[in-house]
């Protein structure tokens with residue numbers, strides 16, 4: 132990350148984020164309440180409380196190891212897979228606790244798409260990768276699948292590049308294309324929430340720009356939570372930003388406000404690259 | 408061994424260099440041993456079929472050597488070696504003279520006349536060696552090959568054709584073809600048709616036993632039996648007639664020492680003049696010999712003829728074993744790796760499985776005999792085949808039990824390989840699938856297993872290689888020296904899993920160590936060994952090709 136970057140140096144980046152220009156849905160669509168999380172003896176999150184509004188982009192920033200991924204993975208209960216974890220507090224999506232024992236975790240995950248920090252396409256064709264979530268849901272209507280593939284790949288800005296090679300292995304794509312394919316896969320069954328963990332970490336500026344455009348376009352339909360180490364990116368794409376440090380939520384608020392006049396000293400230091 | 412990333416390595420290179428040499432030497436030695444072994448087996452195994460020249464040897468009158476009282480014989484030179492001299496004086500004399508006495512081994516055939524087929528003779532006792540053009544080699548149904556000179560044909564109508572007659576050879580060829588065809592016809596009748604009738608008769612006997620004293624049920628059985636009996640008698644009569652015709656013409660030939668012998672033509676399989684063959688004819692004899700070896704049934708206590716039943720038995724057994732071991736091993740591994748709660752128990756199960764791979768195979772044989780044959784087989788017999796007891800059906804060794812025993816023996820290999828393959832599938836891929844709303848089983852089935860298939864197949868290949876070459880446990884659970892029938896044939900129900908079978912590995916053991924004339928069996932041992940290795944290679948290549956295809960297929964996800 133190019134270090135001493137002040138928000139003032141990139142006014143256009145901020146203006147590009149159309150916060151407040153469009154009416155968002157429920158302001159507390161995802162409600163995180165006093166949430167703490169432990170990996171065995173290691174506490175990764177400490178009493179986090181924040182509300183994520185519907186159909187906006189919320190960015191999590193913070194130094195490495197501060198718990199951004201941990202929080203993100205709790206939203207679709209991916210952390211269930213890890214042994215010896217424990218949590219306190221609650222996370223509600225649309226008023227319903229994700230930890231509700233009566234809630235089926237599979238149906239929860241069907242409503243939440245996820246893009247991982249490291250792109251992880253399946254060793255299948257591009258086509259099969261995109262429609263994977265439909266396949267596991269039992270969808271086999273060829274016309275519907277074809278339509279989904281085209282619509283989704285267009286949304287992920289990948290259609291033009293791959294439309295003639297849908298039957299080729301996804302592993303033959305470039306890194307940036309793979310990441311966009313993973314995004315396409317995550318939105319194929321039209322989830323309500325899209326979680327993105329550093330989607331641009333391994334991409335060049337052009338691919339990054341494409342994905343950023345994509346995020347901005349996607350928020351019309353999805354509630355997006357994105358983890359990023361790239362301050363300009365957070366500034367460009369997000370409406371709200373949360374700054375995490377050592378498992379705590381230091382500051383959360385409107386992106387423009389966080390970048391222009393952070394309330395906390397730590398936030399300011401981190402954003403301006405004077406951290407540590 | 409070279410690393411492109413030189414900076415951090417440079418300091419250590421001076422130290423590492425000799426070690427690289429050591430590893431290279433290790434590899435070369437290993438390769439050398441493998442290649443040497445394969446070459447030895449291949450050369451010895453195929454040399455058997457090469458038609459060597461036949462020599463006529465005259466023995467010095469004054470030497471004590473003689474064959475059946477005669478000082479002349481003919482044979483194929485097998486080897487020439489230095490004599491082992493026990494006597495110190497003789498040894499010193501040999502050293503002084505600078506020539507070590509030689510010893511020749513000849514394959515003299517004519518076992519019916521000589522009572523032996525290999526003859527050792529001192530080099531000094533040989534007066535002359537020549538290669539007579541018109542000496543013939545006769546391949547016979549019994550007593551192995553004969554070497555001699557043709558005298559004539561004695562036909563059924565009393566006429567004789569002397570060997571000098573221009574009609575002699577064409578006539579002999581025609582008659583030879585005729586008896587060979589008749590022999591095939593005979594085996595079709597006796598093995599096929601009469602065998603089927605016997606089978607039906609046995610089943611009728613069982614039905615009769617079940618029917619007890621019920622006259623209404625017995626009547627149709629009796630009628631059917633009568634009909635089968637008549638059919639059997641007609642066939643037996645035809646067979647008898649054919650058999651009689653096999654010996655109506657006779658070939659007369661003369662041993663090198665002069666005595667004449669007659670051979671019913673039915674006993675003659677083939678003949679040739681080994682000293683008249685050109686290179687291409689010899690090649691053709693060679694290839695024909697290999698083909699007969701692969702396609703025919705053994706004769707003469709397995710030392711003659713082919714090994715087809717053994718090839719077939721090995722193949723079917725390995726296939727059955729793979730069919731049994733694959734699902735079993737894969738399911739066990741999936742449970743161990745993916746579903747069982749990892750803890751002390753699972754760890755100890757894993758250790759036990761690994762140790763199972765080190766248990767001597769004969770132990771599995773004993774277990775297979777006790778569990779599969781006596782317990783499972785015995786139970787099956789008492790439940791479903793009680794009518795034919797006390798003759799066991801499944802309660803005795805058979806190809807099914809042998810396959811299952813080997814499956815048990817090789818299951819650790821499959822489990823370990825499958826676990827390895829499963830654990831190599833990245834967590835990211837599994838998480839991606841789960842995040843798409845797939846259940847754990849769907850993730851297994853659609854993502855993890857397809858990606859693990861190549862690794863699993865590698866395990867299966869190793870298991871097959873181990874299973875196909877195993878002999879010891881088989882001797883306890885169903886392999887035999889000579890099985891009358893193949894485990895797969897045209898009589899209902901086609902697969903006869905309870906049958907005993909022949910196996911190449913056991914065939915080698917039997918030829919090499921159990922045969923009355925181990926010298927005669929030696930070439931067959933090499934040939935069979937080469938074949939067993941070939942079969943294992945073919946099976947493995949098949950599995951490797953399958954793996955490559957699946958790898959490509961699953962890489963594209965056309966699941």
Ligand SMILES: Nc1ncnc2c1ncn2[C@@H]1O[C@H](COP(=O)(O)OP(=O)(O)OP(=O)(O)O)[C@@H](O)[C@H]1O
Nearest residue numbers: 170173175193194195196197198199200201202213
């Ligand atoms: N599977 C795990 N088991 C144990 N501890 C973990 C596990 N995953 C993460 N942690 C710990 O939890 C803390 C938070 O990790 P997390 O991955 O959430 O950080 P992050 O903010 O995403 O960092 P980065 O920006 O480097 O991705 C770290 O101290 C990490 O060591």
Ligand SMILES: [Mg+2]
Nearest residue numbers: 199200248328
């Ligand atoms: Mg992270």
